[in-house]
Amino acid sequence: MNFTCYIVDDDPDAVDLLQEYIGQTEGLDLVGSSLSPVTALQEITREDAPDITFIDVDMRVMNGIELAGLVNLYTNVVFTTAFPEYALQAFEKAAYDYILKPINYERFYRSIQNIRHKMKKAWRGNSLAPDEFFNIKSELKERMVKVKTAEVIYVEGAGNYIIIHTERNEKHMTYLKMKEIEHHLPRQLFARVHRSFIVNMNHVEIIERNRIKLVNDQELVMGDYYKKRFLDIMDGRLIKTDRKP
Structure with a gap:
């Protein structure tokens, strides 16, 4: 930690x-x-x-x-x-x-x-389990929205708000800080990659240099501070060969 x-x-x-x-x-x-x-x-x-x-x-x-x-x-x-x-x-x-x-x-x-x-x-x-859900208050008053944890592709910071992007092409905006949502998401599934982005690692398709491509074709830039930890996690899931190149 x-x-x-x-x-x-x-x-x-x-x-x-x-x-x-x-x-x-x-x-x-x-x-x-x-x-x-x-x-x-x-x-x-x-x-x-x-x-x-x-x-x-x-x-x-x-x-x-x-x-x-x-x-x-x-x-x-x-x-x-x-x-x-x-x-x-x-x-x-x-x-x-x-x-x-x-x-x-x-x-x-x-x-x-x-x-x-x-x-x-x-x-x-x-922290939630990967198969659970959480509720948020939407930008519309008196409205609560249910979000399935596994369906979240990434979370985006937007000033005093966050935007949650899901598999269903939905965007949910709510009055939360990035640290608040980060502490409630399962750490085995989500990683902070930038001060403004948290990604669901199951939805990462390509990592190249300092960029990440997600399943919805969205490309995100990795921040220098968060990059090493994220790459260490992903490298830990890399299948490697014992053969010499």
């Missing part, structure tokens, strides 16, 4: 230490950091928000507790601080963990393992 990470701390040495820990931990990818909580707020509250954000509590302009209250719907917050007295406030902001400085690697690694365990349970509980 891979996680993207972001660091918010006005101490450059603290940022450097967490960067080092993230870099040496398998399954973690650092996508950004900031010494300013205001800058971090702008970078985190986006569609491609990081999975985990490490936030220092004691910062100027905006403290970490305030920042967490603004970003915790987008990302999973881990507080890093030298002040134990803020722990209660931190967990009121639905923080995943509260790590006291100075941070050693053993404590950092234990926190990541706990997060992996919690998120795996959450995804397992929310």
